[in-house]
Amino acid sequence: MIMDWEVLADLASDLFDGTNTVTQAADTTAVPGEAPVWTTSARARQEWSNGRLALTTHRLIYAKDGRPTTVVPLAGITDVRVTRSRLTGNVLRITGVGGAHSWENVGEADTFAARLREAVTAADVRHAVEAATLARSPGGSAMLDELERLALLHRHGALTDEEFSQAKKRLVGG
Known part of the structure; x- marks a missing residue:
């Protein structure tokens, strides 16, 4: 079943905290089998107010009204770190094949990072199973x-x- 992105964002909003600024997306449909995992507030560098980081089973999405949406596929993420700063609060840093991303003032940063690591591991396992099935x-x-x-x-x-x-x-x- 292909789920419309707005339905996925609304579901994530309902499940986690009732707010929904993750309605813009780089594309209009969710990946088949994609489901929301976790969402939290954060801000990109050089921004004054927070947007939303949404984690799904297939990707990490940062959305803020009036800004382009950032989409990071879980496949290829190689490192997830949380650092702390007096000036910028909790900072989440993601490194992957496609480059590095960081967000500041991340709400529940340690919990979000743990969920992200779990989702990356699950995506890697899913990819390995699909590859083995195709190879046979x-x-x-x-x-x-x-x-x-x-x-x-x-x-x-x-x-x-x-x-x-x-x-x-x-x-x-x-």
């Missing part, structure tokens, strides 16, 4: 190589989410 299917090795190539292009920004989804569908015959 007829023609799976060639298909797996092509999927890995597409994923790498997507992680580095050469393919948009929509282009990546369409390429995967063509590859698996869907």
